[in-house]
Amino acid sequence: MTTFAASTLTTPSTTSLLADRADVLEAPDRYRVLTGDRPTGPLHLGHYLGTLRERVRLQDAGVQTFVVIADYQVVTDRSDTSEVAANVRELVLDYLAVGLDPLRTSVFRHSAVPEIGQLMLPLLSTATLAELQRNPTVKAEAGHAGPLSALMLTYPVHQAADILAVGGTLVPVGDDQLPHLEQTRVAARRVNERYGRGASVLTPPQALLTEAPRLLGTDGQKMSKSRGNAIALGASxxxxxxxxxxxxxxxxxxxxxxxxxxxxxxxxxxxxxxxxxxxxxxxxxxxxxxxxxxxxxxxxxxxxxxxxxxxxxxxxxRQPDVVDAVLAAGLERARPLAAATLARVHEAMGLT
Structure with a gap:
């Protein structure tokens, strides 16, 4: 009888959506973090105080950490991709400057791991249109003028593929992002039930609630790259x-x-x-x-x-090769994990 090992990690119970921070710090080797950013502009003080410092803390605590630069996801709501490559470089420089260590944290570009895109199809097969339309990000975008793109509609599944492809078991989020993670957990469970016949093909990840401060921008609205109301990390x-x-x-x-x-x-x-x-x-x-x-x-x-x-x-x-070196090292670690995940899913589906 075939069994599908979900990960090389000895993972804790994933019956609960929320992970226990004390357990994470006590047994960091039982977890693998997946988090990331879209390269749509410079990171700002809100990012640093809200998420970047948390990543450094987890890394320093010994948690295996993966950071995806979601360059493919830029096109969910933007047609101009001319600045994406430059923004990727800026993100990596910011990551290194705040303390992310490429020897302990793997940084990779979404577009460099085609297995993530391939994983989306079986994950999409488990989602319903109504579920996707209820997602807070999709609902917010649907409220704007203009047609809702198919890619934006599937954005929650794209995020699920990012997490599950590298076997992420822990995702640091604010409480407003819990619906996104629940969508990922649902997708993993349904793949296990439908294709794995109950075997553990994919591990549902847990959320690590961050105490992220909700800082306002200079205009009194939420600090945001798109609003131009933020203090960039690289500002003078x-x-x-x-x-x-x-x-x-x-x-x-x-x-x-x-x-x-x-x-x-x-x-x-x-x-x-x-x-x-x-x-x-x-x-x-x-x-x-x-x-x-x-x-x-x-x-x-x-x-x-x-x-x-x-x-x-x-x-x-002043180090021209540092960004490429960091991305190459991260890809070397991330892509084999994604390939193994995809192979496991294909095997469960009877495609191999």
Whole structure:
């Protein structure tokens, strides 16, 4: 009788959507992280404080980590791909500058692993149109003007293929992204039931909830590359100070940390706190009163924290081959895993 080994990892129970952080830190060798970014523009402070630092922590804790640069997924909602290659390079430089180590973290381009695209077809066979239409990202895109592309409709399955192809068992996410991960878990279970006849062909991954701060951009909206309201990691210190000075606040003079009542001011306070290793309450108390004083404290805290990261990035920019070397090493680790996953699925389907 054929058995389908889901992974070389000794994985924990995956009956629960949420992984236990204490267990991850106690037994890091039982997990494999898959996370990533779309190369649509420079990474910013929100990315760093929300996700990049978490990746470095997991890497340093000994968790095997894979980061996919989802270049193929750029075309889900954009027709111009002329900047993708340049953006890939910028992402890799940022990853290295913040502390991701290519000896311990594998960074690879989505388009360099064709097995991921091939895995999409059997995964799509397990999804229904109604399920895809209910996905929050798809629903949000459908609410915009213009037709919804077929690729955007299948975006959740594309993400599932990214995770499952390399045997990712742990995905760091915010609570707003849990529906995406649940879609991946459903796809894995259905492949096991339909094609593996209950055998473990694919391992449903778990979510590691991050305590990602929801920082606002300079316009008071969610910090975003597309909105032009973010502080890029690679920005100069002068540009950082200028952007912070332009940030929206409110009319109250006293500085307090009240995220629900005063979101703009509180976001600035939190930004300074996270960058200086203090509590938001301590920062607010230090500032006392005045938006100008608050912004000066924020700009100094951000620039002080990012100074060594930016210096490291400038060093890396002078090494012309470093990006290609990192991507080649990551691909060397990622593609065999994806090929083995696809072969396992094909075997379960009776195609080999």
């Amino acid at each position: 210190e002068d540009d950082t100070a200028r952007l912070v000075r332009s940030a929206v606040t409110d009319s109250e003079r006293e500085i307090t940390y009240e995220p629900q009542r005063r979101p703009e001011v509180s976001s600035l306070v939190l930004m300074a706190a996270l960058c200086s290793g203090r509590t938001p309450q301590d920062v607010a108390s230090e500032v006392g009163s005045g938006a100008a004083r608050l912004k000066a404290v924020v700009a100094e805290a951000v620039n002080e924290h990012l100074r060594p990261i930016r210096a490291r990035r400038r060093e890396l920019e």
